[in-house]
Amino acid sequence: MATEGNIHARPIAIQPAPAGPYVHEAHHPWLQHHFDSMTQQAEASTLGMWVFLVTEIMFFGGLFMAYLVYRHASPSGFQEASHHLNIYWGTANTAILIISSLTMALAVRSAQTSQPRGTQVLFLFLTIVLGLAFLGIKAIEYTDKFKDRIVPGPNFHWEGTHAKAAEQFYSLYFAMTGLHALHMIIGVGIMSVILVMAWWRIFDEEYYTPVEVAGLYWHFVDIVWIFLFPLLYLIGRHYHAG
Amino acid sequence: MSGHVAPKTMYYAVFLALLAGTGLTVAAAFFDMGAMNNVVMLAIASIKALLVILFFMHVRWSTRLTWVVVASGFFWLLIMFGLTMTDYFSRGWVEGTWR
Numbered sequence: 001m002a003t004e005g006n007i008h009a010r011p012i013a014i015q016p017a018p019a020g021p022y023v024h025e026a027h028h029p030w031l032q033h034h035f036d037s038m039t040q041q042a043e044a045s046t047l048g049m050w051v052f053l054v055t056e057i058m059f060f061g062g063l064f065m066a067y068l069v070y071r072h073a074s075p076s077g078f079q080e081a082s083h084h085l086n087i088y089w090g091t092a093n094t095a096i097l098i099i100s101s102l103t104m105a106l107a108v109r110s111a112q113t114s115q116p117r118g119t120q121v122l123f124l125f126l127t128i129v130l131g132l133a134f135l136g137i138k139a140i141e142y143t144d145k146f147k148d149r150i151v152p153g154p155n156f157h158w159e160g161t162h163a164k165a166a167e168q169f170y171s172l173y174f175a176m177t178g179l180h181a182l183h184m185i186i187g188v189g190i191m192s193v194i195l196v197m198a199w200w201r202i203f204d205e206e207y208y209t210p211v212e213v214a215g216l217y218w219h220f221v222d223i224v225w226i227f228l229f230p231l232l233y234l235i236g237r238h239y240h241a242g
Numbered sequence: 243m244s245g246h247v248a249p250k251t252m253y254y255a256v257f258l259a260l261l262a263g264t265g266l267t268v269a270a271a272f273f274d275m276g277a278m279n280n281v282v283m284l285a286i287a288s289i290k291a292l293l294v295i296l297f298f299m300h301v302r303w304s305t306r307l308t309w310v311v312v313a314s315g316f317f318w319l320l321i322m323f324g325l326t327m328t329d330y331f332s333r334g335w336v337e338g339t340w341r
Contacts, residue, residue, distance in 0.1 A: 047311060065323060068323065226287050
């Protein structure tokens with residue numbers, strides 16, 4: 001920096017800390033000044049994340065509401081349409097997300113218990129890999145839907161008795177799983193940042209709020225899938241065509 | 243900081259319960275139980291969600307304020323479903339009210 005030679009640069013006088021109640025006391029480097037303690041700071045972050053997740057509940061809730069209304073209007077059409085989804089991919093993806101929630105929870109725990117950074121990074125890495133595996137399977141499923149021409153639009157083609165309801169079902173299928181997949185992509189991005197922070201040895205038993213809060217997001221996305229899976233994949237299993 | 247550290251065995255137990263719930267809901271889907279299919283399916287999904295919220299998301303050990311915020315989220319969701327469906331379910335009950 002060439003500030004020393006810059007005549008416009010104002011010298012910064014370092015003031016001694018004022019006496020009395022304003023003394024800058026020693027504190028944890030990650031404690032922000034508007035919080036009294038690390039615990040208070042962590043609780044505020046957790047609460048803030050939950051307020052955000054409540055808005056997310058309502059965000060996905062709107063789509064679940066639409067599903068409920070349209071399924072109520074044509075229940076057998078939805079069953080016929082659901083039958084075309086691949087239950088094996090759906091079940092595999094449910095299992096993958098549940099495993100990723102376990103690795104996520106263990107990542108938080110490893111930070112909470114001041115495990116070496118290798119352990120923290122490993123669990124976060126596994127979470128990311130499982131998230132990407134989920135997205136990979138979703139891509140295979142979407143490709144199949146395009147091949148089978150059951151993507152809503154002018155080329156939608158349905159061999160069955162409830163073409164209109166099937167198109168409504170697949171509109172909701174793509175909207176709901178698409179929004180969910182977008183959340184997964186964002187989640188993988190968040191976890192990548194958290195992984196780098198873990199590599200920098202930022203997290204220990206004193207400070208692990210970013211892992212905890214990112215974990216809340218990841219588990220929330222898992223919960224959305226826990227409801228999407230039966231509502232989309234399982235309603236047509238006992239359906240007898242006709 | 244005084245965050246609650248749950249034993250690893252608890253996480254494994256919740257994980258196994260979630261997998262068991264998934265297996266159960268897939269198996270149940272192949273039996274034709276009429277309207278009960280939906281009840282079973284949503285009951286299992288709700289239990290799985292509750293396990294994730296309470297244990298994986300640590301709400302079990304969170305502050306009362308967090309409990310209230312979490313509960314309010316689902317409460318508002320139920321208001322949306324409830325009030326909207328009272329409309330859709332009751333359409334056509336009185337002549338001339340369908341659409």
